[in-house]
Amino acid sequence: MRKVGNSAIAAVTVVALCCGAWLLRSGVETHAPPQPSAAQAHAARDAEGAGAPALPPSPPDRVRIPALHVDAPLMGLALTASGSLDVPPAAKKNLAGWYEAGTTPGETGTAIVAGHVDNADGPAVFYDLGALRKGGAIEVDRRDGSVAVFTVDAVEVYRADSFPDEKVYGPAERPELRVITCGGGYSRATGYQGNVVVFAHLTGVR
Template identity: 80%
Template sequence: MRRFGNTAIAGVTVVALCSGAWLLRSGAETHPPPQPSAAQAHLGRDRDGSAHSAAPALPPSPPDRIRIPSIRVDAPLTGLGLTRTGSLDVPPAEQKNLAGWYEAGTTPGETGTAIVAGHVDNADGPAVFYALGALKKGDAIEVDRRDGGVAVFTVDAVEVYKATGFPDAKVYGAAARPELRVITCGGGYSPATGYQGNVVVFAHLTGSSR
């Protein structure tokens, strides 16, 4: 049962994803994850007016897997709740190919804003969403649902935000169509505090299959 709307998530939602343990341990021998260019940001205040029309909403169904072919992501999904401080819990860091979805909110494919989050790296190296910042407008995201269907989303924008100015309403706000946010760490990196912000992918439902 859904007890919270997405707006219940605090601005520190994915801070626990952002320690950057691998970069801290390996230093100059590693390459930081790709970051989105300005060309991948929203063109307008809220929406770009995507050339990809929205597909009809699907009934609620928990998601089991996320695939992003252009960056070779194929990962199971686990349910995530909120911590005692109001931030989104995160998948276990040792399971680097595991992503999570906010199970008290919208399920991917139904009307509203569904939230998926995952680590960018762990102490051993790149994790599930290491390449998320390399996504481009028009790329596809596929979500396997427990009802046997596949929800297909098209990327509208990829943006990076500082943790101190995270736009809660823009990322987590209600939507009149089925939308998806995929979130990991990004922005600048400091050995003292880890990643300084978050990469956020904005996408909307453009198809489904069984």
């Protein structure tokens, strides 16, 4: 199963995480989640930065983003019968998932973590993801007892109709992480119109 390409999940990650039931009920003016500014996007002049050596495969158990006060367990996500990426149960607001048929966080390649921005009751695990800034830390507890520490390279937002599959899900030559939730504006008719994506790479292990 580990050989399944990440690109296979791209189109539906955009759709499956983006219901916005809370905003529909509460209104968008005061409750819309933060969106990343242009300053947090990739820039041509950005250097890749130093990285840490890749780790052997090990499933992740927990993700932490200290700047956002995120500390959440991770569940494995598979593909549904239609080929889309399944998502964590919306009712469990402090739960994220990782694509367990792909790269494990810390090994060479692109690991995928996804979670809801909100549910019918209010903000969920990645509600503030769009406020994360370059240079921030993401920590992933792994089942082998190690903690993979990633540094944020960019935070970008994409509309669903122009989601860059290869950029987000494509293979990497170093250990990289993508953290994905909803974003890109909100419509009462369709819900969230895109995704916030955090790009990060492995810089430490403890």
